[in-house]
Amino acid sequence: MVFETKNKISSNINDYNIDSIRDDFPALSLECNGHPLAFLDSGASAQKPSKVLERMDHAYRNEYANVHRGAYTLSQQATDNYENARKTVADFMNAKSTDEIIFTRNVTSAINLVAHSYGRNFLKAGDEVVISHMEHHANIVPWQLLRDAVGIELKIAPIDDAGNFLLDDFEKLLGPKTKLVAITHVSNVLGTIVPIKKIVQLAKKVDAKVLIDGCQGIVHEGVDVQSLDADFYAFTGHKLYGPSGIGVLWGKLDLLNAMPPYEGGGDMIEIVTFEKSTFRDAPARFEAGTPPIIEAVGLAAAIDYITSIGVNNIATHENHMLEYATSCLAEIDGLRIIGNADKKIGIISFELDDIHPHDISTIIDSKGVAVRAGHHCAQPLMERYGVPATTRASFGMYTSEGDIDQLADALKYAKGIFG
Amino acid sequence: MEDDLRELYQEVILDHGKNPRNFARPQNANYEANGNNPLCGDKLTIFVKLGADNIIEDAGFDGRGCAISIASASMMTDIVKGRSIEQVDILFGIFHRMCTGEDISEVPSEFEDDIDKLMVMSGVKQFPMRVKCATLGWHAMQAAVRGDEIASSE
Numbered sequence: 249m250v251f252e253t254k255n256k257i258s259s260n261i262n263d264y265n266i267d268s269i270r271d272d273f274p275a276l277s278l279e280c281n282g283h284p285l286a287f288l289d290s291g292a293s294a295q296k297p298s299k300v301l302e303r304m305d306h307a308y309r310n311e312y313a314n315v316h317r318g319a320y321t322l323s324q325q326a327t328d329n330y331e332n333a334r335k336t337v338a339d340f341m342n343a344k345s346t347d348e349i350i351f352t353r354n355v356t357s358a359i360n361l362v363a364h365s366y367g368r369n370f371l372k373a374g375d376e377v378v379i380s381h382m383e384h385h386a387n388i389v390p391w392q393l394l395r396d397a398v399g400i401e402l403k404i405a406p407i408d409d410a411g412n413f414l415l416d417d418f419e420k421l422l423g424p425k426t427k428l429v430a431i432t433h434v435s436n437v438l439g440t441i442v443p444i445k446k447i448v449q450l451a452k453k454v455d456a457k458v459l460i461d462g463c464q465g466i467v468h469e470g471v472d473v474q475s476l477d478a479d480f481y482a483f484t485g486h487k488l489y490g491p492s493g494i495g496v497l498w499g500k501l502d503l504l505n506a507m508p509p510y511e512g513g514g515d516m517i518e519i520v521t522f523e524k525s526t527f528r529d530a531p532a533r534f535e536a537g538t539p540p541i542i543e544a545v546g547l548a549a550a551i552d553y554i555t556s557i558g559v560n561n562i563a564t565h566e567n568h569m570l571e572y573a574t575s576c577l578a579e580i581d582g583l584r585i586i587g588n589a590d591k592k593i594g595i596i597s598f599e600l601d602d603i604h605p606h607d608i609s610t611i612i613d614s615k616g617v618a619v620r621a622g623h624h625c626a627q628p629l630m631e632r633y634g635v636p637a638t639t640r641a642s643f644g645m646y647t648s649e650g651d652i653d654q655l656a657d658a659l660k661y662a663k664g665i666f667g
Numbered sequence: 668m669e670d671d672l673r674e675l676y677q678e679v680i681l682d683h684g685k686n687p688r689n690f691a692r693p694q695n696a697n698y699e700a701n702g703n704n705p706l707c708g709d710k711l712t713i714f715v716k717l718g719a720d721n722i723i724e725d726a727g728f729d730g731r732g733c734a735i736s737i738a739s740a741s742m743m744t745d746i747v748k749g750r751s752i753e754q755v756d757i758l759f760g761i762f763h764r765m766c767t768g769e770d771i772s773e774v775p776s777e778f779e780d781d782i783d784k785l786m787v788m789s790g791v792k793q794f795p796m797r798v799k800c801a802t803l804g805w806h807a808m809q810a811a812v813r814g815d816e817i818a819s820s821e
Contacts, residue, residue, distance in 0.1 A: 281668040604733035606707055607676070610794060614672045623708040636708045636731045665676050666734075 264561050270646050272297040272553075283616025286654040291436055291464060291595050291642030292620050293486045296550070300490060303549035304542050315541055316515055316532075330541055333548035334531070337496055340551045341481065342472040348504065350497040350531040351539050355463045356386040358482035358497035359430070361534060362459055363390035365507040366480075367428070373399030375427040378456075380405040380413060380442070381632055382435040385625040387461045391430060405431070407632070411438035411587040419450050426456040433465025437624045437640065438587025439570075439595030441469065448478050457503070463487060467644075468566060468593040470559040473498055485543060489645070490550035494543035497534070504530035511536040554645070562645040566594040569643045573652045580659055586633055594643030597624075600659060603666050605639040611665060612658035619655070674790035675797075676734065684734030689744035693725040702730075702807030702818045704799055709733065711740055713807040721752045723812070733800050739788055740804030746781045752812045754778075759805045766801045768792035 270276050275295040278285040287295060313323040315330045331346070338346045352358040367390075371377070377391050377400050395402055403426075405418040413431075422429075429451040434441050444460050451458045459480040462471055466483040473481050480499045486492040509516055509527050513536035518526040527533050554562065573596055577583050582601040600608055605621035612619065620640045623630045630636060641655055692699075696714035703710050711730035718724045726744040747755050758778055762785055764771050774782050791801045803818075810818035 606733040610797060611672060614668045622706065627708060630708060666681065
């Protein structure tokens with residue numbers, strides 16, 4: 249332990265017992281290469297609490313059948329579970345109706361759904377779509393595909409060197425041609441919390457629709473979609489301590505029902521003949537085929553778990569961890585943090601001397617520290633900072649000061665190897 | 668684990684990583700190719716001066732990458748000089764087997780010295796995620812001498 253007292257920031261906030269929370273996550277007691285695992289890659293995917301694992305296991309063993317099909321008891325139970333999960337998600341986001349909640353595979357498929365179904369039917373050549381410089385590839389490439397298909401123009405809202413979203417510059421990009429704004433809630437590389445409420449207000453002035461990529465944002469801030477008043481909000485289950493294989497697209501109901509289907513198949517139709525098919529309303533319209541049944545149950549269990557701890561309590565804890573880690577890392581000679589926005593969540597991207605992030609990641613893995621190294625699916629942002637890649641430590645509700653001390657010590661070890 | 672790590676990051680590799688040899692475009696280079704690792708965004712460009720008889724007269728590279736990919740490309744550009752395209756193919760085959768921990772006991776005698784030099788890279792076999800770093804330059808070298816513009820580690 250190097251930083252014993254000086255940087256100690258108390259995490260004893262009301263009702264937040266970090267030790268008991270860590271006990272809820274089986275993976276956190278793993279050993280990695282002879283050291284306790286310091287899992288600092290929750291931004292890529294979070295570990296799962298026992299409550300999620302046990303709930304999914306129970307459902308597979310006792311409550312499993314396909315949904316929306318059988319007239320037998322087990323199928324009814326599976327259907328109830330699936331639709332109750334939709335209710336849990338709707339309540340978590342404060343959606344007006346459960347019909348506004350569409351289960352997808354992940355955020356990528358949610359954004360592609362909007363780009364196809366909304367984009368190809370409501371946008372035309374010359375219309376403008378605004379994204380930001382710090383988007384994940386999942387919120388860049390679908391719009392490029394749309395650009396190539398229908399001839400929209402893509403505008404990029406800039407950020408400053410610290411990673412702050414520049415609202416004034418964003419406003420200047422807006423005009424009568426702006427039809428859609430697609431922006432991340434929180435940068436997965438810089439940790440920047442984007443002022444999405446203000447973005448929505450500005451976009452509404454020019455009658456543009458707004459999609460928010462909530463992948464990182466909902467995990468750390470939560471969201472109230474009625475208060476936000478965007479048109480679409482997408483998030484994924486696996487970063488929210490739930491299973492992989494399920495994501496959510498929330499959309500305003502009248503808009504969803506005006507959009508044609510994205511994928512065709514079972515469950516989304518009313519009547520099918522060889523001449524013509526008619527389609528159900530949202531959400532069924534956008535859930536063709538057998539959905540992620542048990543994943544929905546697991547996602548609901550994850551939301552119940554988070555809610556029992558309290559989204560605000562989690563955010564407060566993660567802010568403490570961010571402050572603690574920022575001060576610990578600042579003491580390492582040659583370490584440069586990329587992303588120092590005024591408001592950010594527990595994500596720290598950094599460079600260390602001229603050691604390549606992959607080398608750092610391999611070396612600190614030998615000390616049990618798991619971080620992400622690479623371009624984080626945000627190559628244009630890497631270009632913006634003139635780096636091919638960064639090392640990224642990202643925190644979750646279970647991150648402890650011990651994890652961060654282990655990271656700092658391991659980084660010093662890496663420095664030692666490279667002399 | 669830490670022994671494996673020390674074997675991977677031994678002095679020779681760190682030295683080649685920090686002070687890569689042939690880190691420039693040779694004059695009269697007549698072939699080049701980019702090597703991209705789409706997983707990490709690393710990019711190397713390999714330059715070759717290929718003679719009329721398909722002998723590599725000179726080789727160099729530039730770009731950005733980790734210590735492993737830079738050190739490997741640095742050593743490779745030294746070793747391939749004076750070799751034919753066919754010989755480089757054989758060398759890469761042996762090197763690839765070395766990196767993935769396969770048997771390389773039967774190295775033709777003409778390549779023994781080269782393989783001895785390359786043995787410092789063999790620690791990568793304990794780190795399967797990093798094999799692509801070690802082979803990126805070689806993939807690009809093969810692409811260059813075949814007249815392809817881009818090689819991918821994928």
